[in-house]
Amino acid sequence: MKKVAFYTLGCKLNYSETSTIGRIFQERGFEKVEFTDTPDIYVINTCSVTDNADKKCRKIVKEALKHSPDAFITIVGCYAQLKPKEISEIPGVDAVLGAAEKFQLVDILETFEKKEKAQIYASPVSEANTFHNSYSFGDRTRTFLKVQDGCDYSCSFCTIPLARGNSRSDSIENVVRSASEIAESGVKEIVLTGVNTGDFGIQDGKRVETFFDLVKELDKVEGIDRFRISSIEPNLLKDEIISFVAQSNRFMPHFHVPLQSGSNKVLKLMRRRYQRELYADRVATIKQLMPHCCIGVDVIVGFPGETEEDFLETYNFLNELDVSYLHVFPYSERENTLAPEMPGKVTNKDRNRRADMLRILSEKKKRNFYEQNIGREFNVLFEDDVKDGLMEGWTENYVRVVAKYDPVLVNETRHVRLTQLNAAGLMEAEETYQELLKH
Numbered sequence: 001m002k003k004v005a006f007y008t009l010g011c012k013l014n015y016s017e018t019s020t021i022g023r024i025f026q027e028r029g030f031e032k033v034e035f036t037d038t039p040d041i042y043v044i045n046t047c048s049v050t051d052n053a054d055k056k057c058r059k060i061v062k063e064a065l066k067h068s069p070d071a072f073i074t075i076v077g078c079y080a081q082l083k084p085k086e087i088s089e090i091p092g093v094d095a096v097l098g099a100a101e102k103f104q105l106v107d108i109l110e111t112f113e114k115k116e117k118a119q120i121y122a123s124p125v126s127e128a129n130t131f132h133n134s135y136s137f138g139d140r141t142r143t144f145l146k147v148q149d150g151c152d153y154s155c156s157f158c159t160i161p162l163a164r165g166n167s168r169s170d171s172i173e174n175v176v177r178s179a180s181e182i183a184e185s186g187v188k189e190i191v192l193t194g195v196n197t198g199d200f201g202i203q204d205g206k207r208v209e210t211f212f213d214l215v216k217e218l219d220k221v222e223g224i225d226r227f228r229i230s231s232i233e234p235n236l237l238k239d240e241i242i243s244f245v246a247q248s249n250r251f252m253p254h255f256h257v258p259l260q261s262g263s264n265k266v267l268k269l270m271r272r273r274y275q276r277e278l279y280a281d282r283v284a285t286i287k288q289l290m291p292h293c294c295i296g297v298d299v300i301v302g303f304p305g306e307t308e309e310d311f312l313e314t315y316n317f318l319n320e321l322d323v324s325y326l327h328v329f330p331y332s333e334r335e336n337t338l339a340p341e342m343p344g345k346v347t348n349k350d351r352n353r354r355a356d357m358l359r360i361l362s363e364k365k366k367r368n369f370y371e372q373n374i375g376r377e378f379n380v381l382f383e384d385d386v387k388d389g390l391m392e393g394w395t396e397n398y399v400r401v402v403a404k405y406d407p408v409l410v411n412e413t414r415h416v417r418l419t420q421l422n423a424a425g426l427m428e429a430e431e432t433y434q435e436l437l438k439h
């Protein structure tokens with residue numbers, strides 16, 4: 001029996017896809033082993049958003065060969081689609097597969113026999129037009145379920161449409177079936193994942209269903225206690241979705257909504273499909289219906305043309321906004337996108353300084369959000385990781401709670417009252433031994 005090991009870079013979507021490729025290998029009689037074991041085959045799933053994707057890829061290939069010098073090394077993922085030739089020249093790489101080929105890996109490579117030169121199987125991204133159902137099975141508590149892939153938007157900084165193709169989705173029927181399968185395996189929480197998740201519903205180039213329809217159907221799936229929406233564009237986060245989540249016991253009061261900039265001028269340059277007023281309105285609607293809802297925000301700083309005044313506009317906008325944490329990215333040039341050609345390049349020093357300022361703001365926001373929840377009661381779903389004798393779990397509204405490790409608590413939900421932030425900034429809680437709450 002041949003042994004195969006995996007390494008994933010990048011986003012939740014990549015994790016769900018690596019998991020699925022792993023299951024395909026297992027169904028075909030391969031044994032899945034740890035990276036540090038001595039596998040016969042390595043599959044490295046790459047990301048194009050990661051800075052220095054090339055360097056990271058080289059490092060992982062080198063590391064893999066240290067553990068298993070004769071292993072067959074296969075590279076898949078967004079970076080493999082964008083730069084197949086470049087990757088094939090990395091010493092040690094045996095095969096590169098594009099977006100349309102990655103799920104056929106076992107059929108395409110069959111014997112995994114090394115050739116003199118690396119083999120490339122990467123068709124143009126336009127051929128990545130079928131949807132391949134995927135979900136991760138990393139731990140027992142939470143699964144990332146891919147419901148949508150690709151993107152039809154054309155944000156001027158983004159290569160994802162070039163790496164993953166047009167927007168396409170699974171059907172509601174299939175997603176519900178996958179969710180029921182996941183429930184049967186004992187997993188309690190599903191994170192709905194996609195490139196542009198809110199755009200769910202396009203099949204063969206036509207809109208046939210909507211994300212809201214999907215949410216309503218998933219809410220009926222027995223056995224899953226929690227659904228989270230991983231990330232949704234503000235223009236697609238409609239009132240009906242917010243109202244539904246507010247009254248649902250399964251959809252958690254937690255949204256992650258990319259803003260990217262708080263300056264309308266920069267949003268326009270980025271080719272985003274909304275202005276800051278719409279974003280502020282979405283946050284206000286969420287908070288009106290769910291005052292303790294957690295809201296996460298993605299922001300890019302140092303986009304070409306972003307002056308110090310534009311950045312301060314973003315800073316002040318976020319400072320005023322009732323959100324819970326920020327994911328901050330200094331702008332980074334991507335080939336074949338419009339942004340690098342735009343005037344007003346921001347120096348790396350300024351990009352990093354602006355990012356640092358927003359990261360400090362994010363810490364303040366998070367602490368403030370956590371403090372607002374002290375004294376309130378929640379259900380906490382505990383997870384499997386143990387660190388320094390402590391385990392962690394998450395409230396409905398995504399507050400991370402620590403407790404002394406107790407194996408009985410793993411994958412269990414407990415009703416607690418949040419008591420204090422300890423010296424390390426971690427939230428402590430006391431169990432209240434009441435029936436689980438409906439939020």
Ligand code: SF4
Binds near residue numbers: 151154159160195
């Ligand atoms: S919405 Fe914009 S940033 Fe997001 S994947 Fe599509 S093009 Fe990229």
